[in-house]
Amino acid sequence: MIVMKSDGAFLTIGELSAELGVPQHILRYWESRFTQLRPLQRSGNRRYYRPADVALVRRIHQLLNVEGFTVRGAQKALAGVEEPAAEAVVAPSVSAPSPADATLIVRLQTIRDTLAAALS
Known part of the structure; x- marks a missing residue:
C-alpha cells in the first residue's frame, strides 16, 4: 500500500527508494559521496x-x-564547477567551433536527448 504524503513531509529511505526506483543501499552510498546530502537520523539510524x-x-x-x-x-x-567543454579539450586555442564542429555538436546533443528520453 502506497501512502501519499504532503509535499513538506519527511520521507523515509524506503519511501524515497521506492519513489526513485533505486535500492536503499544506493541512497546510503550517495550520502557518503555527496557531502551536501545529510538526512536526519533518529534512533536506530x-x-x-x-x-x-x-x-x-x-x-x-x-x-x-x-x-x-x-x-x-x-x-x-x-x-x-563545470567540466571543460569538449571543444576546449580538443582545441584549446580555438575560440569558436567551426561549422563542421557545430553540426557535430548539434548531432551529439540530439543523440543525448534521445537517449535521455528513452531512459525516462
Missing part, C-alpha cells in the same frame, strides 16, 4: 529525508541515471 534532501536526491538521480554523469562529474555539477 533511521533516516528521514527533508524536502531539501529529497530535491537533492532527485537531482543526483537525474545527473547519474538520466544524464549519464559519473559520480565525480555529478559532484562537480552540484558544486557549480
Whole structure:
C-alpha cells in the first residue's frame, strides 16, 4: 500500500527508494559521496529525508541515471564547477567551433536527448 504524503513531509529511505526506483543501499552510498546530502537520523539510524534532501536526491538521480554523469562529474555539477567543454579539450586555442564542429555538436546533443528520453 502506497501512502501519499504532503509535499513538506519527511520521507523515509524506503519511501524515497521506492519513489526513485533505486535500492536503499544506493541512497546510503550517495550520502557518503555527496557531502551536501545529510538526512536526519533518529534512533536506530533511521533516516528521514527533508524536502531539501529529497530535491537533492532527485537531482543526483537525474545527473547519474538520466544524464549519464559519473559520480565525480555529478559532484562537480552540484558544486557549480563545470567540466571543460569538449571543444576546449580538443582545441584549446580555438575560440569558436567551426561549422563542421557545430553540426557535430548539434548531432551529439540530439543523440543525448534521445537517449535521455528513452531512459525516462
